[in-house]
Amino acid sequence: MPTYKLSYFDLRGRGELARLVFKAAQRDFEDDRVQREDWPTLKASTPFGQMPVLDVDGKKLAQSNTISRFLAREFNLAGKDSFEQAQCDQYLELVEDMFKEFAKAFFEKDEEKKKEINKNLSEVVFPKFLGLFEKALEANGGSFLVGNSLSLADLGVYNGFDTPLQQNPKMMDSYPKLKALRSRIEGMPTIGDYLKNRKVSDI
Amino acid sequence: MSVYKLIYFDLRGRGEIPRLLFQAAGVKYEDKRLKLDISTGTCTEWKTLKSRMPQNALPVLEVDGKQLSQSLTIARYLAKEFGLIGTTNWQQAQVEQIADTMDDLRAEVAKWIYETEDQKKKDEIALHLRTEIYPKFIRILETILEENKENGNASGYFVGGDLTLADLSVYETFTFPLGIHPDILNNHPDLQEHRERIEGHTLLADYIKNRPERPV
Numbered sequence: 001m002p003t004y005k006l007s008y009f010d011l012r013g014r015g016e017l018a019r020l021v022f023k024a025a026q027r028d029f030e031d032d033r034v035q036r037e038d039w040p041t042l043k044a045s046t047p048f049g050q051m052p053v054l055d056v057d058g059k060k061l062a063q064s065n066t067i068s069r070f071l072a073r074e075f076n077l078a079g080k081d082s083f084e085q086a087q088c089d090q091y092l093e094l095v096e097d098m099f100k101e102f103a104k105a106f107f108e109k110d111e112e113k114k115k116e117i118n119k120n121l122s123e124v125v126f127p128k129f130l131g132l133f134e135k136a137l138e139a140n141g142g143s144f145l146v147g148n149s150l151s152l153a154d155l156g157v158y159n160g161f162d163t164p165l166q167q168n169p170k171m172m173d174s175y176p177k178l179k180a181l182r183s184r185i186e187g188m189p190t191i192g193d194y195l196k197n198r199k200v201s202d203i
Numbered sequence: 204m205s206v207y208k209l210i211y212f213d214l215r216g217r218g219e220i221p222r223l224l225f226q227a228a229g230v231k232y233e234d235k236r237l238k239l240d241i242s243t244g245t246c247t248e249w250k251t252l253k254s255r256m257p258q259n260a261l262p263v264l265e266v267d268g269k270q271l272s273q274s275l276t277i278a279r280y281l282a283k284e285f286g287l288i289g290t291t292n293w294q295q296a297q298v299e300q301i302a303d304t305m306d307d308l309r310a311e312v313a314k315w316i317y318e319t320e321d322q323k324k325k326d327e328i329a330l331h332l333r334t335e336i337y338p339k340f341i342r343i344l345e346t347i348l349e350e351n352k353e354n355g356n357a358s359g360y361f362v363g364g365d366l367t368l369a370d371l372s373v374y375e376t377f378t379f380p381l382g383i384h385p386d387i388l389n390n391h392p393d394l395q396e397h398r399e400r401i402e403g404h405t406l407l408a409d410y411i412k413n414r415p416e417r418p419v
Binding site: 047048049056059061062063065066067069070073074082083085086087089090092093094132136 | 257258266269271272273275276277279280283284292293295296297299300303304339343
């Protein structure tokens with residue numbers, strides 16, 4: 001059984017999905033939360049000067065989505081065959097597309113522009129992505145995004161909406177299947193506890 | 204053998220890595236290219252097709268009629284099908300790590316491409332690419348090649364001693380930057396050799412030499 005260590009800052013950000021994969025799979029790992037002041041010294045020892053980094057028996061892996069996909073495959077949370085794996089992948093990438101839009105608001109310093117971006121987010125961008133995910137759930141029978149059981153796709157979508165929902169808790173109210181999927185994940189063993197008790201972070 | 208169709212604009216863009224994968228694997232596919240009106244930058248065919256695509260976006264890969272979206276997903280799926288993604292889960296992750304990193308580079312270069320209004324800003328972005336971005340990613344790639352040599356892999360390929368999606372990602376991601384900044388690999392012989400290795404590869408040479416010239 002390999003030993004896993006995930007190093008990332010003490011927030012959700014780009015480390016949280018991998019943490020959710022471990023929890024969903026009920027697998028142990030060292031959740032190495034790096035404090036900001038310790039990062040500069042640690043940086044040189046990482047493959048690409050960035051986090052998250054996954055250490056598997058001493059071998060290191062970078063790139064948040066690569067790490068999540070790798071773990072999902074290891075723990076059978078990546079679909080039952082190559083095409084289902086690709087379908088999981090596809091949803092992860094769609095979440096990335098949504099995140100890129102969301103990040104524009106986060107990084108915009110100009111207040112006027114920020115207001116415009118946020119308006120566009122709530123009126124155009126989020127409805128678009130909520131609609132795509134809801135449709136995808138319906139097309140797959142309603143319960144999970146890929147196959148008949150929880151996969152990386154469901155965790156990715158759950159994780160992708162965490163920060164938006166924190167800022168606007170009602171945003172998913174007209175998307176019943178997506179809402180139900182969130183509740184379903186929150187009711188699962190180990191990951192349910194983790195989600196209930198994890199500390200709140202802005203991102 | 205599955206029947207493949209790749210739908211994308213008549214550009215390299217986000218369709219080219221999947222095309223290179225088909226070439227490298229020697230697998231036939233329908234290369235559906237939607238033509239753009241260069242003068243207006245619009246695509247009439249796309250207007251009618253868009254609503255029929257699962258994410259209203261391209262590229263889309265059709266596999267025996269089933270549709271898959273997202274360029275990186277398509278690339279990973281094809282690489283997996285064609286044995287061009289390493290032979291173990293760990294190797295696959297190493298290949299993906301490089302492909303994902305190259306997508307980060309692509310995103311940085313895209314900022315220059317998409318800045319069409321403010322020339323001063325565009326020049327600033329170009330300077331940032333030259334002084335910060337290219338060096339950072341070149342260093343990452345050279346480090347991997349050096350570590351490979353230390354670990355007994357002197358093949359010049361990024362993972363596992365033979366061509367994978369990682370090599371095609373690196374090759375194609377540098378195609379556009381080299382067009383606007385032709386000298387960036389001048390002091391990086393390992394990476395220049397890598398490009399030559401891809402351009403000389405039996406299954407890729409003809410395709411790369413003869414593929415249509417496109418702005419991106």
